[in-house]
Amino acid sequence: MIKLADLYQQFRNPDTIRALSNRINQLASDIDADINIMEVCGGHTHTIMKYGLNQLLPSNIKFIHGPGCPVCIMPKERIDHAATLAQLPDVILLTLGDMIRVPGSKGNLAKFRSQGADIRPLYDPMDAITIAQENPDKTVIFFAIGFETSTPMTAVLIDQAEKLHIDNLLFHINHVLVPPAIDAVMADTQSKVNAFIGPAHVSVISGAKIYRPAVEQYNTPIVVSGFEPVDVMESILRIVQQKHEDKAELDVQYSRAVSEDGNLAAQAIINQYLTVKDSFRWRGLGPIPNSALRLKDEFKHRDAEVIFKTQLPTEEIDDHKACQCGDILRGLSNPPDCKVFGRGCTPDNPLGSCMVSSEGACNAYYRYAGVSHANPKK
Amino acid sequence: MPIQKNDQVQLSHGGGGKEMNTLINDLFFKAFSNPILESQEDAAQLQLSGATAFTTDSFTVDPLFFAGGNIGKLAIAGTVNDLAMMGAIPEYLSCSFIIEEGFAIQDLQTIVNSMAEEMQYSGAHIVCGDTKVVPKGCADGIFINTSGVGKIIKQNISVNNLVADDVIIVSRDIGRHGAAILMARDSLSLESELTSDCATLWPIVEQLIAANIDIHAMRDATRGGLSAVLNEWATASNVGIDVDEKNIPVSSEVQGLCELYGFEPFDLANEGTFIIALPRSAADKALEVMTQYCQCDQAAVIGYVTDEHNGKVVLNTPWGSSRYLDLPQGELLPRIC
Numbered sequence: 001m002i003k004l005a006d007l008y009q010q011f012r013n014p015d016t017i018r019a020l021s022n023r024i025n026q027l028a029s030d031i032d033a034d035i036n037i038m039e040v041c042g043g044h045t046h047t048i049m050k051y052g053l054n055q056l057l058p059s060n061i062k063f064i065h066g067p068g069c070p071v072c073i074m075p076k077e078r079i080d081h082a083a084t085l086a087q088l089p090d091v092i093l094l095t096l097g098d099m100i101r102v103p104g105s106k107g108n109l110a111k112f113r114s115q116g117a118d119i120r121p122l123y124d125p126m127d128a129i130t131i132a133q134e135n136p137d138k139t140v141i142f143f144a145i146g147f148e149t150s151t152p153m154t155a156v157l158i159d160q161a162e163k164l165h166i167d168n169l170l171f172h173i174n175h176v177l178v179p180p181a182i183d184a185v186m187a188d189t190q191s192k193v194n195a196f197i198g199p200a201h202v203s204v205i206s207g208a209k210i211y212r213p214a215v216e217q218y219n220t221p222i223v224v225s226g227f228e229p230v231d232v233m234e235s236i237l238r239i240v241q242q243k244h245e246d247k248a249e250l251d252v253q254y255s256r257a258v259s260e261d262g263n264l265a266a267q268a269i270i271n272q273y274l275t276v277k278d279s280f281r282w283r284g285l286g287p288i289p290n291s292a293l294r295l296k297d298e299f300k301h302r303d304a305e306v307i308f309k310t311q312l313p314t315e316e317i318d319d320h321k322a323c324q325c326g327d328i329l330r331g332l333s334n335p336p337d338c339k340v341f342g343r344g345c346t347p348d349n350p351l352g353s354c355m356v357s358s359e360g361a362c363n364a365y366y367r368y369a370g371v372s373h374a375n376p377k378k
Numbered sequence: 379m380p381i382q383k384n385d386q387v388q389l390s391h392g393g394g395g396k397e398m399n400t401l402i403n404d405l406f407f408k409a410f411s412n413p414i415l416e417s418q419e420d421a422a423q424l425q426l427s428g429a430t431a432f433t434t435d436s437f438t439v440d441p442l443f444f445a446g447g448n449i450g451k452l453a454i455a456g457t458v459n460d461l462a463m464m465g466a467i468p469e470y471l472s473c474s475f476i477i478e479e480g481f482a483i484q485d486l487q488t489i490v491n492s493m494a495e496e497m498q499y500s501g502a503h504i505v506c507g508d509t510k511v512v513p514k515g516c517a518d519g520i521f522i523n524t525s526g527v528g529k530i531i532k533q534n535i536s537v538n539n540l541v542a543d544d545v546i547i548v549s550r551d552i553g554r555h556g557a558a559i560l561m562a563r564d565s566l567s568l569e570s571e572l573t574s575d576c577a578t579l580w581p582i583v584e585q586l587i588a589a590n591i592d593i594h595a596m597r598d599a600t601r602g603g604l605s606a607v608l609n610e611w612a613t614a615s616n617v618g619i620d621v622d623e624k625n626i627p628v629s630s631e632v633q634g635l636c637e638l639y640g641f642e643p644f645d646l647a648n649e650g651t652f653i654i655a656l657p658r659s660a661a662d663k664a665l666e667v668m669t670q671y672c673q674c675d676q677a678a679v680i681g682y683v684t685d686e687h688n689g690k691v692v693l694n695t696p697w698g699s700s701r702y703l704d705l706p707q708g709e710l711l712p713r714i715c
Contacts, residue, residue, distance in 0.1 A: 018698070
């Protein structure tokens with residue numbers, strides 16, 4: 001049997017990481033211009049900051065942290081929806097991980113839970129089925145979040161609820177899509193991004209093909225990367241190689257998991273139950289057309305947004321004025337540029353969502369980056 | 379009527395009458411017997427002299443039974459370890475149970491037996507106690523509080539005592555208790571041979587003291603794990619601490635769980651793992667003493683104290699970068715994708 005340690009240690013091998021760093025430094029020294037890489041996905045931001053990879057790179061390689069953190073892009077009014085639903089009589093609200101901590105306009109879900117609302121973070125979305133079956137006299141609402149990665153799990157849940165006739169399981173869908181977010185970033189005339197590290201697990205589901213239009217339209221390299229430090233360093237090398245040869249191509253470094261077409265079975269079940277929504281307001285980025293999913297009309301009997309329409313608040317709520325999450329998500333600022341970073345806004349008391357999730361850029365900087373800011377090592 | 383194995387705890391078992399006496403006599407006195415407890419006075423009489431350590435802790439673990447221990451073992455080891463970490467001999471304990479109506483007597487018996495067994499490792503005795511039974515739904519099975527007192531035989535062990543050039547030693551691989559508890563929760567259907575590190579540390583500490591090791595600071599890395607201890611020390615002593623990731627022992631099972639759920643082994647709780655800060659010159663001897671004990675064969679120097687970046691803990695990676703090792707924050711929630 002292969003030992004787990006042997007598996008992941010290969011992707012964290014110090015010699016490999018150093019060799020990749022040397023090669024990147026060598027090649028990048030021939031390039032005059034800055035290489036501004038947006039890692040779209042918060043998972044990559046986390047890898048870069050946690051493993052200190054930015055400290056191993058030359059000064060003309062800069063990271064611009066992208067909007068790919070499902071918690072970070074959730075606008076306050078959607079959290080308010082969750083809070084409102086959770087406070088309705090006989091409702092159990094289910095959601096994933098960090099969502100519990102994201103501040104809405106009247107506090108986060110942890111606060112409403114402490115005040116008596118039945119809010120449960122799930123480890124496995126399929127637990128929603130059991131909870132709904134065990135509580136037939138309650139309405140169980142799954143507050144579904146995430147990019148293409150976690151959408152199939154929601155689709156399977158809907159499928160199971162339909163097939164098993166679990167009528168008390170409803171859904172509040174907040175699934176968002178990566179390509180429209182890339183378009184929104186690039187549509188900004190101030191954007192400095194000239195290369196992308198493409199998401200890992202999103203691409204496992206959707207396939208690398210979803211990035212082809214962006215590569216052509218913006219004439220920029222996109223390298224789909226795994227989440228381990230060696231993956232990210234190799235992807236950076238591949239970007240630098242493309243820049244060196246003046247190319248702009250789609251490349252898949254994470255080829256052990258990502259194919260051109262992706263997981264067709266997952267895509268099929270998503271298409272069976274969900275469809276693209278006209279518009280979704282992203283925290284920091286504003287409304288982006290065709291950037292999120294909703295339940296198809298024939299499943300509106302499971303759509304909490306339809307069923308509780310009259311109770312749900314409709315007002316759009318912006319972040320605190322001092323919070324620069326919007327600029328950070330668009331790649332126009334880095335966390336330390338924000339006046340409230342580490343002062344008024346900390347993981348204990350986040351003003352903006354980028355400070356909440358471990359995948360958020362501000363949170364990653366706050367947790368890990370003090371060292372590289374204080375005394376950069378090269 | 380004597381207590382039956384298949385009974386459940388009733389509200390009357392906490393009522394102060396006959397049923398309560400039966401529970402106390404049949405279960406608690408049998409397991410915990412010692413002259414001070416059996417004197418049944420309103421308070422235990424203790425003969426103390428000199429500097430004495432005094433500590434208390436409440437235990438509310440879910441699930442109550444886990445691989446490598448249960449709430450009873452934890453309630454003894456936890457309090458005894460707090461005394462040991464102050465260089466004190468664990469001597470006298472108090473023990474309060476808050477039991478939910480309907481709790482199985484058989485489970486209570488198992489818990490009480492574990493407590494009695496665990497006390498043998500330190501020689502501590504339960505000398506006073508209390509039992510309350512609350513209506514169903516008002517507690518989660520059983521809660522236990524233990525307090526402990528003990529004579530300090532090694533002075534000046536303190537969070538304030540770290541100085542530059544001290545080295546940091548960890549007694550064994552980290553994160554086992556936190557990982558075992560996560561693994562045992564119903565919502566994670568994982569299988570593994572992982573067991574909690576839950577253990578009484580006094581026998582090892584006693585040997586370190588006997589060997590006259592100059593211990594500056596010593597703490598068991600319970601909730602908050604290694605990160606919490608190192609950060610507390612860095613703040614309290616106003617020093618910096620540098621640790622090398624490659625030297626920190628982590629088992630494959632714990633690492634695997636962390637990989638799956640996006641946790642860090644540094645943040646996971648331990649219940650039988652401790653950290654020592656001591657002068658560099660004392661490190662070899664301390665390691666020699668520690669590795670003689672079966673649970674410490676992985677003891678290792680993981681870092682050192684510095685007068686740079688005061689108040690902060692820096693983790694150095696094997697490839698030459700570094701980052702802050704911060705205090706864990708909020709609930710441990712699994713990553714989303």
